[in-house]
Amino acid sequence: MAERIVWEGELVARRGLYARGAALLAGGMGFIALLLALPSLALVALAFATRGTYGDVVWSFSLDQMKRLAGYGILGWSPDLLWILARSVAVAGVTTALCILLAFPLAFFVASRPPSRRYLWLALVVVPMLTNLVIRTYGWFPILGTHSPLTALARGAGLLNADESLYPGALAVYLGMVSGSLPFAVLPLYAAAERLDGSLVDAARDLYGGRWLVFRHAILPQVRVGLAVATILTFVPALGAFVIPDLLGGARYMLMGNLIQQQFFAARNWPFGAAVSLALLGCSLCGLFLYWRAQLKDEQGARA
Amino acid sequence: MSEAHDPSGSSKAGALEIRDVRKSFGAVEVLRGVSLDAARGEFITLLGPSGCGKTTLLRIVAGLELADEGRVVLGGQDLGRLPAHRRPVNTVFQSYALFPHLRVRDNVAFGLRARRVPEAEVRTKVGDALALLQLQPLAERLPHQLSGGQRQRVALARALVNEPLLLLLDEPMSALDAKLRAELRLELRRLQRRLQRTFVLVTHDQDEAMTVSDRILLMRDGRIEQDGTPEEVYERPRTRFVAEFLGAANLFEARREDDAIVTPLGKLSAEGPAGWTAGLACIRPERIEVSLEAPASPGPNVFEARIAERVYRGDHVELLLEPGAVRVQCAPREGLAPGVRAWLRFPPEHVRLLDG
Numbered sequence: 001m002a003e004r005i006v007w008e009g010e011l012v013a014r015r016g017l018y019a020r021g022a023a024l025l026a027g028g029m030g031f032i033a034l035l036l037a038l039p040s041l042a043l044v045a046l047a048f049a050t051r052g053t054y055g056d057v058v059w060s061f062s063l064d065q066m067k068r069l070a071g072y073g074i075l076g077w078s079p080d081l082l083w084i085l086a087r088s089v090a091v092a093g094v095t096t097a098l099c100i101l102l103a104f105p106l107a108f109f110v111a112s113r114p115p116s117r118r119y120l121w122l123a124l125v126v127v128p129m130l131t132n133l134v135i136r137t138y139g140w141f142p143i144l145g146t147h148s149p150l151t152a153l154a155r156g157a158g159l160l161n162a163d164e165s166l167y168p169g170a171l172a173v174y175l176g177m178v179s180g181s182l183p184f185a186v187l188p189l190y191a192a193a194e195r196l197d198g199s200l201v202d203a204a205r206d207l208y209g210g211r212w213l214v215f216r217h218a219i220l221p222q223v224r225v226g227l228a229v230a231t232i233l234t235f236v237p238a239l240g241a242f243v244i245p246d247l248l249g250g251a252r253y254m255l256m257g258n259l260i261q262q263q264f265f266a267a268r269n270w271p272f273g274a275a276v277s278l279a280l281l282g283c284s285l286c287g288l289f290l291y292w293r294a295q296l297k298d299e300q301g302a303r304a
Numbered sequence: 305m306s307e308a309h310d311p312s313g314s315s316k317a318g319a320l321e322i323r324d325v326r327k328s329f330g331a332v333e334v335l336r337g338v339s340l341d342a343a344r345g346e347f348i349t350l351l352g353p354s355g356c357g358k359t360t361l362l363r364i365v366a367g368l369e370l371a372d373e374g375r376v377v378l379g380g381q382d383l384g385r386l387p388a389h390r391r392p393v394n395t396v397f398q399s400y401a402l403f404p405h406l407r408v409r410d411n412v413a414f415g416l417r418a419r420r421v422p423e424a425e426v427r428t429k430v431g432d433a434l435a436l437l438q439l440q441p442l443a444e445r446l447p448h449q450l451s452g453g454q455r456q457r458v459a460l461a462r463a464l465v466n467e468p469l470l471l472l473l474d475e476p477m478s479a480l481d482a483k484l485r486a487e488l489r490l491e492l493r494r495l496q497r498r499l500q501r502t503f504v505l506v507t508h509d510q511d512e513a514m515t516v517s518d519r520i521l522l523m524r525d526g527r528i529e530q531d532g533t534p535e536e537v538y539e540r541p542r543t544r545f546v547a548e549f550l551g552a553a554n555l556f557e558a559r560r561e562d563d564a565i566v567t568p569l570g571k572l573s574a575e576g577p578a579g580w581t582a583g584l585a586c587i588r589p590e591r592i593e594v595s596l597e598a599p600a601s602p603g604p605n606v607f608e609a610r611i612a613e614r615v616y617r618g619d620h621v622e623l624l625l626e627p628g629a630v631r632v633q634c635a636p637r638e639g640l641a642p643g644v645r646a647w648l649r650f651p652p653e654h655v656r657l658l659d660g
Contacts, residue, residue, distance in 0.1 A: 202368050203401035205388040207415035207462070217414070221405045 046274035055268030065275035081259075088256040089283065091245070092238035095177040099185040099234045100227070102178070107189035107226075111196070118194075125186050128179070137176050137247045144172050144248075168250030176244040184233040192226025224298075228291055236284045256280045317379040318344035318469045318502045320365070325374030327360055334360045335371070336526040342519075344379075345500045347493070349513040352523035353549070358506045359398075361523075362472050365504065367391045379469055389418070394463035395472040399479070400455045402447040408458050409434070409443040415466040433465035436495075453484050460492075464499070473505040477512060489515045510550050514538070522546050538588075544658055547586045552620060552633050554592070558585040558657065565657065568628045569607045572650060576657030583660040589620040589633040591654035595647045596639050605650040611642055 003014045047065050050058045071077045110121040128136060144150060144167035151165040166172055196219065204218040220227075242257030249255075256276060263273030320342040327335040334357045342348045350358040363369040365376055367388035376383045383391055394415065402411050412433055416426045434440050437457040447455060456476055463471055476492075477485045493516045496503045507513055513520050514534045522529045522537060522545070530537050530546045541547035544555060556567040559582035564571040567585055574585060599606060613624035621636045623646075632648065640646065 197399075197401075199397050199399050199401040200403065202363075202366075202388075203395075203397055203403070204414075205368065206366055206393075206395045206397075207466070208389045208418040209414070210389060210418070213418050217403050217406070221403070 043274045043277055046271055047278050049271045049274075051269045051271055055270075057270050065271050068272060069275045069279055084254055084256060084259055085279065085283070087254075088239055088280075091173065091177065091255060092235050092241075095174065095181060095238045096185075096231055096235040098174065098178045099181050100189075100230060103182060103185035103189050103230060106182075107186050107193045110186070110190050111193035122187075122190065125183050125190075129183055133180060133243055134247070136180070137244050140172060140176055140248060141167060144175070168248055168253070170249070170253075172248035173245050173253055176248045177238055177241060180241075180244060181234040181238055184237070185230040188226045188229035188233065189223065190226075192223035196222050228295070232288065232291065235287060239283055239287075240280055256283075319379055320470055320502060320504065321375075321377040322361075322365070323375040323377070325361065325364060325371045325376065327357075327364065327369065327372050334526050335364075337374070338523075338526070338528055339374075340521055340528060340531065342502055342504065344502055346518050347496050347503045347505070347516060348519045348521060349505045349507060349517040350521050350523055351507055351510060351513040351549070352529075353508055356523040357526040358523045359474055362395070362474055362504065362506050365470070366393055366395050366472055368395075392469045393472060394466050394468040394470075395474060396456070396459045396463050396476045398475040400447075400459040400476075402455060402458055402462070404447050406446075407443070408439060408445050408447070408450070411447070411458055412439075412462045412465050414462060419466075429465050433461040436464070437461045452480050453488065456480065456488065460495070464495075468501070470502045470504065473503060475507055476505070477507070477509065485509075485512070492516055514550075522549065539654075540656060541586060542658065544584055544586075544660070547584075547656070547658065552589050554587050554589060554633055555658075556585045556630070557660075558583060568630050569609075569625075569632075569648075572655060573604045573652050574650075574655035574657055575652065580657050580659070584658045586656045586658055587650050587654055590635045591651060592632065592634040593649040593651065594634050594637060594640065595649070596644065597647070599647055599649070603649070605652055605655070607648050607650075609646060609648065611640060611644050611646055614640055614642055 004011055005014055005017070006012075007017055045059075046057065048061050048063070050060060050062045050064055052058045069081060071079060071081050106125070110118055110125070113121055142148060144165065146165040148166070151160065151167075154160045154166060155162060155164075160166070200218040200222065201214055204214040209217065240257045240260075241255065242261045245253040245255045246258050246261070256279070260273050260276050260280070263269045263276060267273075320340075322338060322340045325335055325338045326333075338357070338361055340348070350361060352358050360369060364371045365383075367383065367386060367390075370385065378391075378393065383393075403414065406414070409430060413426050413430045416429060421429070431440075434443055437460055439454070439457055439461055442450060442454060442458075447458070450458065456479075459476070473492075477488060480488065489512055496516075505513070505516060517534055519532065520534055520537050521531045524545050530542050532540075537546060538550050541550065541553070547553040547555065556569060558565050558567045558572065560566075560576075560580065565574055565576075565585060566572075572585055598608070607625075609625035609627070609630075611623050612626045612629075615622040616636065617633070619636075620633045621640055623632050623634065623640065624630075625632055625646075625648075634648070
C-alpha cells in the first residue's frame with residue numbers, strides 16, 4: 001500500500017504527489033533544457049571546432065579559437081581582443097553605475113506617490129520599452145546628429161570641433177545604453193523602496209543621524225537586495241549589448257557584442273563567435289559569483 | 305549641544321511646554337490646538353483612542369513631523385524648525401525600529417557615534433546603558449535574535465544612552481503580551497524615578513497610563529479633553545468621554561429641578577459645576593454601596609429596587625433594576641440574584657455631574 005500523506009487538506013499518495021509535481025515542472029524544465037542547456041552545450045562544442053574555407057564548421061577538436069581569444073593571431077600576439085573585453089566591461093560598468101544613480105531617486109519618488117498614482121508613474125518608466133530597441137536607438141540620431149541643436153550647442157561651447165557631432169561617439173553610446181537599461185534598474189529598486197520600513201529612517205534621524213547615516217543604516221540595508229537585482233539586470237545585458245554601440249558608436253566602438261555579431265554574420269566564423277560568446281558568458285558568471293560571495297559573507301556576518 | 309544635554313544645567317532643563325499646536329494632513333485636522341506643560345522629571349501620558357492625534361503630537365515634539373502652527377519649547381529653548389537629529393530628544397518607537405544589521409551594542413552606540421563622541425566614552429556609556437537595562441549578556445546579539453521584551457529594553461537603552469532632556473515613548477508596550485507588559489510598566493516607572501528625566505508616553509491602554517504616570521492627558525479628536533493626576537481623571541472625570549475611557553462608569557441621564565438632581569433612579573444630591581442644568585450623573589461601580597437590608601435611617605441617595613437580571617463581569621456585576629429598567633454596575637457581593645430586593649447608596653462625594 002502506497003504511503004499516504006495530507007497535502008493542502010487532501011489525502012494523497014506520496015508517489016502521486018511527486019508525479020503531480022513532476023508534471024507541473026515538466027514544461028518549464030523542458031523549456032530550459034531544450035532551449036538553454038542544449039544550445040549552451042552546442043556553443044561549447046562549437047568553440048572547439050574550426051572554420052572551413054567557405055565559412056562552414058569543421059567538427060574536429062581544436063584549440064585554435066582559444067588561442068585566438070587569448071590574443072594570438074596569424075601576425076603574433078596582439079592586445080586588441082583584450083581591449084575589446086576591457087572596454088565592454090568598462091562600458092557595462094559605467095552604464096550600470098549611471099542607471100543605479102538615476103534609478104535610485106526615481107524609484108523613491110515613485111514609491112512616495114499616493115498609491116493610486118504609483119502605477120501611472122511606473123507605466124511612464126516602462127512605456128519606452130514598448131517601442132522596439134532599434135527604433136528607439138534610431139531616435140537619438142536627429143537629437144545628436146550633425147544638424148541637431150544639441151550638437152550646435154556643444155560646438156558653440158567649444159566641446160566639439162566644427163566637423164564633429166555628438167553622434168557617433170561615447171556620449172551617444174552611453175545615452176542609448178542608459179536609456180535602454182533604466183527601467184530594469186528602476187523596477188527592482190521601486191519594489192524595495194515601496195516596502196521600506198520608514199520607522200528605521202525615523203529612528204536614525206531621532207538618534208542624531210544626518211543624511212549619510214540615515215542612508216547608510218536606515219535605507220541601504222533595506223534596499224540591498226533590490227540594488228543587487230538592479231545591478232545584475234543592467235550589467236549583464238549591457239555586457240552583451242551590440243545594437244546600441246553599433247548604431248550610436250560608429251566604427252570606434254567595437255564591444256564584445258559587436259564582435260560576436262560580426263563573427264557569426266559578416267565573418268562567417270561561427271567557432272570563433274562561439275568562443276567569444278563563452279568569454280562573455282564567463283564574465284557574466286564571474287560577476288554573479290562575486291555577488292553571491294558578497295551576499296554569503298553578509299549573511300554569515302549577520303549570523304556570527 | 306553638551307549644555308543642552310546637561311540635566312542639572314538649569315531648573316528649566318527638561319521642562320516641556322507645548323502651545324496651541326495644530327496639524328492637518330490634507331483635509332484631516334489631526335491636532336486642533338493642543339497645549340500642555342510637563343515639569344522637569346515628570347512622567348506624563350497622552351492617553352486616547354487611535355486616531356486622536358497623540359502619536360502625531362509625539363512626532364512633532366521629536367521633530368519627525370512639522371506642526372502647522374504652535375510652539376514646542378524644551379528647557380526654555382524653542383525647538384521650532386530644528387530637525388529631528390538636532391533635538392535633545394529621543395524616542396522609543398512602537399516597533400522599536402532597531403537597526404537589524406547592527407548588534408545590540410552598536411544599536412545602543414548609534415546616537416553617540418552619530419554625534420562623534422570619542423570612542424572611549426562611547427564604550428563607557430554604552431556599557432552603563434547596557435548594565436542599566438540588564439542587557440550585557442545580549443550585547444553581541446542581532447535584533448532578530450531577541451524576544452519582544454528584550455528588544456524593547458534595547459530600544460530604551462538606545463534612547464537613554466544619549467541622556468536626552470526628554471524621552472518620548474510611542475506605545476512601547478503594545479507589541480508585548482499582557483503579563484510582560486505589567487512587569488515592564490513597573491520597571492519603566494522605576495527607571496524614570498531613578499533617572500529623574502522627563503518622560504512623555506503615548507498609549508491607548510488606560511491601565512498602563514494609570515500605573516506609570518504622574519499626570520494623564522486624555523486626548524480626543526485632536527484636543528486635550530482632561531489633564532490631571534491619575535486619581536483626578538479617574539475620580540473626577542469632566543466629560544462622558546473621560547468617564548467611559550477610563551475604567552467602568554455608571555452614567556445616568558440627569559437634570560436639575562429646583563434643588564434636586566432628577567435621574568431615572570430617583571432624586572440625587574451631588575456636586576456639579578456651577579450653572580449645570582442637565583447632562584449625566586456619573587459614579588464608579590466600586591463607589592456604590594449595596595445592601596440587602598433596608599438601612600436603619602434612609603438618608604439621601606439611597607434607592608430601593610428589585611434586581612431583574614444579573615450579569616457577572618469579574619471585577620464588577622451588572623444589574624438590571626426594576627422599576628425603571630435601569631442598568632447599574634457595582635462591586636460584586638454575595639446574594640445579588642434576580643428577584644432580590646436591594647438598597648443602593650450613591651455617596652454624594654462620589655457622584656459627578658457631567659455635560660451630556
